[in-house]
Amino acid sequence: MRINAQNLAKIVDKYHNEKSSLIAVLQDVQEKYNWLPPEALRLISERLCVPLIDVYSVATFYRAFSLTPRGKHVVTVCSGTACHVRGAPTVLDRIRHKLKIEPGCTTPDKNFTLESINCLGACALAPIVVVDGKYYGQTTVQKVDQIVDQYQPKKRKRKVIRKRKK
Ligand code: FES
Structure with a gap:
């Protein structure tokens, strides 16, 4: 670069x-x-x-610094004890499958980097997912799609060309 x-x-x-x-x-x-x-x-x-x-x-x-290229959006899943016992492993699994990457990796389109860390210091909100610094508390597997999809690249709308009837 x-x-x-x-x-x-x-x-x-x-x-x-x-x-x-x-x-x-x-x-x-x-x-x-x-x-x-x-x-x-x-x-x-x-x-x-x-x-x-x-x-x-x-x-x-410092963990905040990265020596490898990161995606446009950084998704962090807390795997600390409080988050772990409240379902963080299943939340992390869902995100891994959705993004098709492992923690520490970036999607091929460079839109997402997935990270897993130990305790964000907000255990009352467990399990927590953070995207670009925004906290999503009491996350469930069902909420993962909704959270992650907000950060998906916008798809271009195709122009609909209608054929004229002869
Ligand atoms: S264990 Fe997740 S915020 Fe503390």
Whole structure:
């Protein structure tokens, strides 16, 4: 993936090229590209004068950062204890089958990335599915289609051409 160095420079400049802003810069880059491309990490390292290994350390430490391309929409299923006992495994199974991918993977059309994590800290809403930061509590297998379908790419309507009767 080619990174526009000027766009990246704007992000880093916003934080006055301060080393202490590394996490904020990584967050902005992740928001822009939906992942952290290696070229971006190299440019961040150069502009902030932070060793590349340190940039990678931070990028790999936090789960919020991804070093692999992600889909347009990130579907996260909580598999913590409270969610697990309230049906998260069946919810996750339904999403796996619907999207035809395993957790940690992205659909071939790059529309969805599926993730499974342990406890989102909102156990009262268990089981929880999060899509692009939006929480769907007390999710059931029956609700999965409704939730996921909102994020499906819109299909183009075909023009209906009617033949004239002769
Ligand atoms: S276990 Fe799912 S939010 Fe805590």
